Amino acid sequence: MDPSDTVAVVAGKFTARAIRFMGAGLGSNLPGKLARRFAPTVLTKLSEQAKSGVIAVTGTNGKSTTSGLLSSILRAAGLELVHNKQGANLVAGITASLVESASWSGKLSADYCLFETDEAALPLIAKEVKLSQVVVTNLFRDQLDRFGELDTTAKLISKGILENKTLAILNADDPNVSQLVPDCPRMFFGVESIKGREEKPAATTDGMGPNSMELSYCAQCGSETAYTLVFYGQLGHWSCTKCDFKRPVPRIKASDVEVGPTGSTFVLTIDDRQGDAVVPLPGMFNVYNALAAAASAASLGVTIETIRQGLKNYQTLFGRSERISIAGKSVLIQLIKNPAGASQAISAVAADPSARILVAINDNLADGRDISWLWDADFEQLAGHAKKLVVSGQRAEDMAVRMKYAGVDQENIHAESKLDKALDQALDLVQSGETLWILPTYTCLLEMQKILKARGVSLAGT
Numbered sequence: 001m002d003p004s005d006t007v008a009v010v011a012g013k014f015t016a017r018a019i020r021f022m023g024a025g026l027g028s029n030l031p032g033k034l035a036r037r038f039a040p041t042v043l044t045k046l047s048e049q050a051k052s053g054v055i056a057v058t059g060t061n062g063k064s065t066t067s068g069l070l071s072s073i074l075r076a077a078g079l080e081l082v083h084n085k086q087g088a089n090l091v092a093g094i095t096a097s098l099v100e101s102a103s104w105s106g107k108l109s110a111d112y113c114l115f116e117t118d119e120a121a122l123p124l125i126a127k128e129v130k131l132s133q134v135v136v137t138n139l140f141r142d143q144l145d146r147f148g149e150l151d152t153t154a155k156l157i158s159k160g161i162l163e164n165k166t167l168a169i170l171n172a173d174d175p176n177v178s179q180l181v182p183d184c185p186r187m188f189f190g191v192e193s194i195k196g197r198e199e200k201p202a203a204t205t206d207g208m209g210p211n212s213m214e215l216s217y218c219a220q221c222g223s224e225t226a227y228t229l230v231f232y233g234q235l236g237h238w239s240c241t242k243c244d245f246k247r248p249v250p251r252i253k254a255s256d257v258e259v260g261p262t263g264s265t266f267v268l269t270i271d272d273r274q275g276d277a278v279v280p281l282p283g284m285f286n287v288y289n290a291l292a293a294a295a296s297a298a299s300l301g302v303t304i305e306t307i308r309q310g311l312k313n314y315q316t317l318f319g320r321s322e323r324i325s326i327a328g329k330s331v332l333i334q335l336i337k338n339p340a341g342a343s344q345a346i347s348a349v350a351a352d353p354s355a356r357i358l359v360a361i362n363d364n365l366a367d368g369r370d371i372s373w374l375w376d377a378d379f380e381q382l383a384g385h386a387k388k389l390v391v392s393g394q395r396a397e398d399m400a401v402r403m404k405y406a407g408v409d410q411e412n413i414h415a416e417s418k419l420d421k422a423l424d425q426a427l428d429l430v431q432s433g434e435t436l437w438i439l440p441t442y443t444c445l446l447e448m449q450k451i452l453k454a455r456g457v458s459l460a461g462t
Contacts, residue, residue: 001106005045008038009106012099028088032096043091044128046098049108050082053132055296056117056125058157059177061341062137062289063089065281067116068317069293070135073310077302079111085317089118091125112300119153122160133167134160135296137289139176140214140233140340141373150176150214169295171288172250173235175216175225182219189295190250191231191287192269194257214340220245232284232347233340252295259284261352268294273304278312281321282332282348285341318460319445326457329427330435333459335445337367339376345439350381354434357382357389358426360419360444361399367441371395374402383407388429390414392422393444419444420451 001009012035016027035042047054057067064087071083084097094115102108112132117125122134136157139150154176161168161181171177172190213233216225218240230236239246254266254277264287268277279290294307316322319335336342336359349355363371374395382389383406391399391413400415416422423438430436440448449459 001045002039002041004039005042006106008035008042009046009099009102010104011035011038012042012096013102013104016096016100026086027100028084028086028096029090029092030096031099032088032092032094035099036092036095043095043098043125046095046102046106046108047113047129050110050113052079052111052300054113054115054129055133055135056115056122056131056160057135057137057292057296058117058119058122058160059135059137059171060119060140060153060338061344062285062292063116063118064317065286065320066135066137066289066292067114068320069279069290069311069314070296071114072314073293073297073302073307074112074114074300076310076313077297077306080109081112081114082108082110083114084116087116087318089116090121091128094121094125117160120156122157123163126160126163126166130164131160131166133169133296133299135169135292136171136177136180137292138171138174138233138235138340140338141376154180167299169292169299171235171292172248173231173237173288175218175234175238175247176214178248179219186248187252187295187299188248188250189252189288189291190247190254191235191257191266191291192250192253192255194231194259194284197229218243218245232344235288252291252298254287254291257284257287259287259351261348261355264290268304268308270294270298270304270307275304275308277308280312280314281316282351283321283344284347285344286321316460318449319440322460324452324457324459326423326427326436326452326455329430331427331438332435333438333440333445333448335442336377336439337441339373339378342373342377342379342439343381345437346378346381349437349439350385352435352437355385356387356426356430356434356436357385358422358436358438359389359391359399359403360393360422360438360440360448361391361395362393362441362443362447363395364443366443371398374398379403379406379408385412388412388414390416390422390426390429392416392419393441396422419447423448423451 012031016031019027172188223242253269257266
């Protein structure tokens, strides 16, 4: 560490403490920005002190949960980590997490740095940090006003991996992911089977499939892909309609998957080893997050027994399938931000017969200004929901209209733009044995965190 790097660490640590002391936030970004002004090399100098390497987790959905699951596994293996668990996943936030973990003299004690990384930030991070591996969860449309179409996001991720020809750990079931960086070392994970569902010819990605299915094409000949099994969106067992190119065979697999409203079970296979796995999180999307984490850990030599232990003992992160109690009532908070993620969250809600619902939608810059994604999310799964639900946020009225067109009885839709009032109204609806599912966009989640903190309830990491 140069003297300027040490000064940068001290300045960042003082800033973080001051922010938290004044109750002005978590100090997860500004300290990193300030540290980088003092020393542009501080991210490089700190990250290279990790004894065994640096792991980046990226993709459209599941970055936070996948990195959290991986953190649980690696800690179960007795490893020491630096992890940006508060979810600040741009360059400044990642720098801030390192500054926070370093000593005042700039010394870092860690086996691995584990970074949830924004897709667009990955190439920038890769220029400053020697990445050991990059885990890619999936690729869906997300904040069109920021990312554009999928090919732009795919190019950004590829650029970050190619910077150092890093090991890529890829979702075999997503053709938009599994065809990335063929010239780099790659390792695949995927789902083999769901209990009670057989393989059969399914839709191509020509617009005739599920409404969260993204277009995908063969990297060899450019033809459309087709499916014998679809799990959600464009994730499934795919192959080219013209040539023999198809889904790669994954080394890390989930078989006999059973998804429930509070968690999932499956048979985990890593090479020639098998064992039953439990993930205490709802939804098929969290099975994929668990597989991504398991694949990363397996590539580092962690045993299947330790991986299963880490998955089972996972504690949720801020707003990601996070369970809390408010005034003695059960509440589950699940961030939503794009069609695929929202559709999967809605599936989990629909599978819970005791669900009460609060959906909170903002359109601030951090949420994405374009809310047309609401019409691509599968809210139709709630058409048979016979209980009153509440919609809130800056776009409460838009969400109410979307629920009406989804088939929810208009008499069961209550719109309240003020989130604190909406929360109270939703909680009043919760009866004994029921759970209130809160589905907020990002800035609604931050507002909810402040509301709950004022009531003496703390969310994870806050």
